[in-house]
Amino acid sequence: MIDTSNVSEKTVNTSDLIYKYMRPEHLPHIWCPGCGHGIIMRDVAQAVENLGLDRDKVVLVSGIGCSSRAAGYMDFNTIHTTHGRAIAFATGIKLANPELEVIVLTGDGDASAIGGNHLIHAARRNIGLTVIVMNNTIYGMTGGQYSPTTPRKAFGTTAPYGNLDRAFDLAGLAYGAGASYAARGSAFHTQQTIQMIQEGIRHQGFSIIDVASVCPTYFGRKNKKGSAVDMLRWQKENSVTVEQAKKMTAEQLQGKLVIGVIHQVQYPEFTFEYQKLIQRLAKEREE
């Protein structure tokens, strides 16, 4: 059972987990019926509960977009920042106080288009952030424009004849840029995603968890993917694990969702290295 003794008395009809880690006065949230973001936000709360982290030592940073509303709903130290700059703000917070667990909740457009530069450089720097990308493959809040993760040939309001560009593989992009932990989860696979978020938080260094969300309102409707249930069922039926994917050919992997830990390596973490530098220079000064 979840210990809610340190929170005020329960006044709304919801589970202990939600009551402890969210701001129930702001719920129900504004996301559409069946939006995958709600599922992923619960995964984050569950991961923090499983790790037994102190809520006062956790900072949630978000940018702009549907996904970034999450910082308003979750009851940690939260900051809702400007578009694409969530990782930049998070870098500042982590450097100012390295003992905080800084978690970035961001969307695919926020992380890879507007804030793409921040993403790759934070990954290269290997700073101890945990970036959770709620990847719904479209700009939901502004009306369904295609984003860098929209699959090729998929439709959006700005791609009425199908998208010509290939989609970014966010976990692969971060890995290529130097992230020391990169994983992919999905809204359907809640247990695996919770596990990956836990590993990402515990990991020393930059960790990214690219979570495939569902957007039944824009992506689903534009691409005739059906309801939220159909989209989640698609994730269930078309996902393969990283281990299985290694044995499959490129053709077999077409249209599949590869979930699991893509890459994990131990590499010196930035704030730790920075503290070492400060200590070394202070010592040299004394001498």
Place this chain on the structure above:
Amino acid sequence: MSVQKELVINTAWCKGCGICAAFCPKEALELVKGKARLKEENACILCGQCEQRCPDYAIYVKETEGGAEQWVKPY
């Protein structure tokens, strides 16, 4: 000390997406007038699959402590 479990549906928060009903392993849930509802009292096995995937936190397995005497076998 035992923990008693029961399924709770907060219809005020339910948006009627149908995810809980679709992924219930016992098919114990249904949508009535756009809100989730338990078909039969004993059909639910309290597995929590619906709670994990409800995007609106409107369905959950409530755990209450106590009620130990109820679980003591009378023989």
